[in-house]
Amino acid sequence: MADEAPVARFREPDALAWRDPVLVVCPRCGACAIARETARGAARLTCPACALVRRWRGREAFPGDGEPDGPEGMDPRFGVPLWLRGECCGGRLLWAHNVAHLDYLESYVGATLRERPAPPSRLAWYLPRWMTAAKNRDEVVRTIARLRASLPEQPPGRGRTPGEGRRG
Numbered sequence: 596m597a598d599e600a601p602v603a604r605f606r607e608p609d610a611l612a613w614r615d616p617v618l619v620v621c622p623r624c625g626a627c628a629i630a631r632e633t634a635r636g637a638a639r640l641t642c643p644a645c646a647l648v649r650r651w652r653g654r655e656a657f658p659g660d661g662e663p664d665g666p667e668g669m670d671p672r673f674g675v676p677l678w679l680r681g682e683c684c685g686g687r688l689l690w691a692h693n694v695a696h697l698d699y700l701e702s703y704v705g706a707t708l709r710e711r712p713a714p715p716s717r718l719a720w721y722l723p724r725w726m727t728a729a730k731n732r733d734e735v736v737r738t739i740a741r742l743r744a745s746l747p748e749q750p751p752g753r754g755r756t757p758g759e760g761r762r763g
C-alpha cells in the first residue's frame with residue numbers, strides 16, 4: 596500500500612509553519628508519526644514509536660502538473676490520516692497539520708470572528724465557512740481543544756525524532 600501512487604494535493608511547498616511538518620497516524624503502529632518535507636516537495640514519514648521510515652518522492656511521481664485532491668483529513672502523500680482530525684459540527688471534519696496549525700485555527704476561530712481582519716495569512720482563505728461561522732464557534736473551539744488533548748506528550752516535530760537526519 597505504501598508504494599501505491601499517492602494522491603497529491605499539496606500545492607507549492609512553502610515555509611509556513613502550518614504546512615509542514617504534518618502529524619499523521621503511523622501506518623504501522625498507529626502512534627503519532629511525522630511527515631516532513633525534505634527537498635523539492637519530496638517528503639519522509641518517520642515514526643518515533645516504531646522507527647518506521649517511509650519516503651514519498653514528490654513531484655517526479657506526477658509528471659502532469661495536476662493537483663488532484665486527496666480525501667480531507669489525510670496526508671495524500673502517504674495515504675495516512677492526519678493525527679489531528681476530528682468530527683465537528685454535524686459530520687464535518689476539522690483537521691490540522693500540526694500544532695502550529697491548530698494554534699492558528701484556535702486563535703482565528705476563537706478570537707477574530709466578528710471583525711474579519713485584513714487577510715492575516717493565506718491560511719484564512721482556506722478555512723471553510725462552517726468553521727468560521729459564529730454559530731459554530733463554540734463547537735469548533737471545543738473540537739480544537741479535544742484534538743490538542745490527543746497529542747502525545749512530546750509531539751514529534753518539536754525537536755528531532757528518531758530517523759530524522761539520517762539519509763539513505
Ligand SMILES: [Zn+2]
Pocket residue numbers: 621622623624625626628642643644645646647
Ligand atoms: Zn509507528
